[in-house]
Amino acid sequence: MSFRTIPLYPGDMYDTACRLASEHAPAAATADASPAWRQMLELGWQGVLVAEAAGGVGATLQDLAAIVEGTGRAGLTVPLADRCGVAPVALAAADSEAAVALLGAVAAGTASVCPVLSAGSDGPGRAGAARLAADGSLHGLLGAADLSEPATHLLFSARDQGGEAALVLLPFDRVAAAARRYTGADGRQFADITLDGIALGPESVLLRGRPAATAAVAACHAGALLGCVRVVGAIAAMIELTIDYLNTREQFGAALSSFQVLRHRVVEMYVLYENTAGLVRRLVEQAHETGFDGYPRDLAAARLYVGTVCRTVAEGVIQLHGGMGMTWEMLAARLGMQILGDSQRYGDPAECLDWLTAGSLAAAAA
């Protein structure tokens, strides 16, 4: 029997996610929702973390992690972590009437909020480039919004003239024409959006000052963590696929899996997988216990580490599949591209290193 990994959170949620994701081939980018995403909306996955009182499921972070891990195995480009984790966490922090109403629509799948948030100096990452002028108009650029599936709203961090943070919600159709779209290295659809003097009503600014910064950091915490969870799911699948491939493919009259040098390279990836899975499980449990307060130092260290793991595993899997590893057709290779992409969002390795180093230098001096 082929080797199978043990998921972080086995159970119905995980099984459903695996089944659903495996039924859908990655869809070509269109303006419409992909069949897989439509099904996820119908299942209410955007509302998994939304409180029951707001129309959501009110489930645990572990439940959402099971979904993200399970779908992470299949190579779909759906923005699950953004839409089901990051946006609901930020909207819940806003706690205004408009935010609560929108959360209900998000949970029902009739709205979908694309987050473009920054932790500022409270976490790893660069400050967002959106500016809020004194007359209430917006300027600057929203970079790399994940629009792999249609969004009804954008939720983003901005700074006013005094440098104070703001959490801004904007209907997407107001800026759709200003979006320059890209296909990412991992196949996802991103957009840079120029905010050129767009006038805002007061209802668009959900939070200001410290509460806005706190909400953005909490949402980035969720995004960073769920990105790691997705990596765990993807690496598990990559290892299983690679083992199957090596057991099946023959060269020099023998299965590739009979060559020790190849076996050992898979073992090295498996050990990294077990280690990363343990690390991510711990961080999920920690967030479950304490909420998404702040951006934990442990999470930044984890993302720095996971970034190196993603490189090692992605490169290893490509190499072990030989020429086939260079093809987009090969799921293991596509997953490799996806984990590389995941490691670049909500605290890329360089940002994490800079932030951790600054913290350590301050601690050493204290």
Add this chain to the structure above:
Amino acid sequence: MNAQAPQPRQRDAIDYAAFRRELVAFVEANCPPGLREIVRSNQKIGREEYAAWQRILHQRGWSAPNWPVEHGGTGWDLQQRYLFEEVAAELDCPPLYHHGLGHIGPVIMHFGTPEQKARFLPRIVDGSEWWCQGYSEPGAGSDLASLKTAARRDGDDYVINGQKIWTSHAHEADIMYTLVRTSNEGRKQAGITLLLIPLDLPGIRIRPIHTIDQWHHVNEVFLDDVRVPAANRLGQEGDGWKCAKFLLDRERLSPAMVPRLIRQLQQVEELIHSRIRADGPSPTLHRALERLFLAQASAMGAREMLLSAIQEEMNGTLRSSKSSALKLHYTELSQQISGLAYDLVAPRYASRLLPQVPAADGADDRDIERQLLHTYLFYRSRTIAGGTSEVQKNVIARDLFGG
């Protein structure tokens, strides 16, 4: 038996947080500061230090955490044993001496006669008798079954001739549990027998091996016509391989491995911080910080791997690939951490490792930076001893690839 014999408890009834507090209170009150300082500063510890701590634990009934109560152990479950090791590491207590408690003790419990259990087990628990392992030979390392040390039956004795190598602690041990060849017929594993050989018998010569860390751990043991009573045979003749496998299967998960590593990581972090305070944040120290952060995350993962493996072992679902992965990861990570320490301390200590006239006040021994250089060199053995990394990879690969 223990001075205080504890009673086994049901798992559901165990309050692990309270248990941990009890451990901390006991260590703080009973582990002598001098002993903790030796461990904190990474000094080489030997029988004197191990035994001192074991005597203290024995008074409390805690000297055999991995043993059942009927043989003088605590009866703790793996989670309790992990907490014990975590507290001991955090508070710089000496480790438990593994050859008696971890290795031969459980084998005697399983394979020994009532007389052997009565003779040997109590002296392991109270630390009065010290053991070493006579397994490897010059021609039998990873391929242990190729061992040649011969035991010929002569009346009520076996007569032993041969040589053992890499025998840790032989120079301070009382008894060597020894794999010997009693037959050359059939499969080579089938002709192996386990004998318990007192090291004060005539014909035994112990010679130290000078290792690269310049600490004395390992030895060669020469056996020339050594007469050992047949009553010192464990199990039947030819059962030696079975005994050795029993030991390996039983000890595949050691709760001690990760807590010591995490403690060492704290020490390296303190060292980097002290350098930053003294020299400013140089590019070299920036690089050291990056390696530290990566090791911290990796160690956090290793801790979680161990804890989940403990749960799986307690539930009977632990796979050999996972326990081997843990050993592989832990040993390589410990080398990365000691390698980081090496890069910090070697510029000063590589040329000043062993003072020819040590400071009279013991300052050289307490100098943790010097000891970290010894440790780096010693830790090269981590991926060799107890199954090399390459052997571990073969074990894991068999599980992953189904053969």
